[in-house]
Amino acid sequence: MTRYTAPLKDMQFLLQEVLKVTQSDVPGYSDLDAGFTAAVLEEAGKVASEVLEPLNAVGDREGCVLENGTVRTPEGFKAAFAAMKEGGWTALDCDPEYGGQGLPYLMQSAVGEIFVSANMAFNMYQGLTHGAYSAIHAHGTAEQKATYLPKMVSCDWTGTMNLTEPHCGTDLGLLRTRAEPQADGSYLITGQKIFISAGDHDLAENIIHLVLAKAPGGGEGTKGISLFIVPKFLVKADGSLGARNPVSVGKIEDKMGIHGNATCVLNYDGAKGWLLGDLHKGMRAMFTMMNEARIGVGLQGYAVAEGAYQNAVDYAKDRLQGRAVTGSENPSGPADPLIVHPDIRRSLMDQKSFLEGARALTFWGASLIDRHHRLQDAAADGLIGLLTPVIKGFQTDKGFEMAVQAQQIFGGHGYIEEQGMSQFVRDARIAMIYEGANGVQALDLVGRKLAADGGRHVMAFFDLVKAECKAHDGDARMAPFTDALKLASKQMQAAGMFFMQNGMKNPNAALSGSNDFMHLMGHVCLGLMWTRMAKAALVALDGGTTDAAFYEAKLATGRYYMARQLPACAMHLARIETGADPVMALPPEAF
Structure with a gap:
């Protein structure tokens, strides 16, 4: 358990x-x-x-x-x-x-x-x-907000997002679901959606589906897509529930993980829906939901790994296996606990340093969202737009890796279902895929976000890193953090320069390195977070805290990340600078 x-x-x-x-x-x-x-x-x-x-x-x-x-x-x-x-x-x-x-x-x-x-x-x-x-x-009208939001806030009614169809996932321009306008201003929605998380269940009175579909006159591709509110049960004028809308569950997907969530195939057979936002501008409205979801999925990436890590720590402290190479640390017992062994300690430090850094990055990202929404801060909006594919892609890639490492601590027992560790691994895996697979996040980062607004936001990020390092000039205790962060930031800038110099004449040269860049930037982000956390820990220690052990552990964990994880930036840069040739060398028929 x-x-x-x-x-x-x-x-x-x-x-x-x-x-x-x-x-x-x-x-x-x-x-x-x-x-x-x-x-x-x-x-x-x-x-x-x-x-x-x-x-x-x-x-x-x-x-x-x-x-x-x-x-x-x-x-x-x-x-x-x-x-x-x-x-x-x-x-x-x-x-x-x-x-x-x-x-x-x-x-x-x-x-x-x-x-x-x-x-x-x-x-x-x-x-x-x-x-x-x-x-x-x-994006809703006043009437739509009044009709749906109170019940959704309370979760008396729940909500879904319906994008994917059997033949199209990322390429939504191929979707076939149709919306036929009706005389009363509504639309009849017909089509099939798959992979719909929480698509149907018995937890709420009603389910409000947000469905992407094509209405007449929109043209081809994503420009012709609109977003519609399609409730499971129609809502009467007085707010009570009326007839069942013709949207049905074709099946529940048989998945690798997250079994407790109903991932459904939904069939829309002329279901009544109402336009949300502007006609043929559905992608803009849906991305309000998608961008929030991507931050949430990035959070899932490390949050599931946190659960796995806690159980791995317990096991490493309790399980007796072998003796410490430097001498027995449990002489009265038949063996020493796993946690005395350096490679077990390495694995736990990998997990701990990532988890605490990812939490800091996610919290900082959430604060940028608040700054944008509550102060209409355009700079904060631009920065979180840049960070979103990193938070989603890097943190879910690494979160899955950390869940696997936690499982590995258990050895064979980690592979046995009764221990529960395999669930963490299986549940963590989906976060790398849904709300935009991580390869797409990397393409978005390199292909769109770096150049957005003339590169203003990535330059602002570099300025933040530079200012953070400069703020600690002369403090020898901060040198392990600032020296490593400066180097990693320079490597990230060098990667960006490679894209600028080669991407226009050969786009594959940039896109072949997109995944490496996402990870490189992810490490820089966590390096920035650890630098900030280290300074806060030193302030607390200098102030005579009564919990010195907590802050000393923060510093040791941060130093581990800077020494053992940030050097991966050099590897990612080396890969990026090889360009497209090694990646694209084989013709399709050679695979």
């Missing part, structure tokens, strides 16, 4: 000492004092460990079942979902006008990590609803 404990001290450290939320000029941040954030996170931690985590293996084992056209969720999910609703956890950062609590997105992210670590599949039901809520909030 597995267990999970929310890393409250690490979260508080980031909020209060690294981000220094109460000193921020972002509206609402001044209310996030240590007492308030501790109370919220502690209560979320209780829900996670007492309600959600015990259902994680249940959901994995039972999965979801399609019965008489309706999906039944695993045992205990209904009661847990009711508890989430009753506790107000579905409404944390939602608009108070529609029943939300109005907290910053940063707090939604912190709580979201806790819930994902405890039970990723379960949390997706409310997580996807939040994304649909955001799309309607941003």
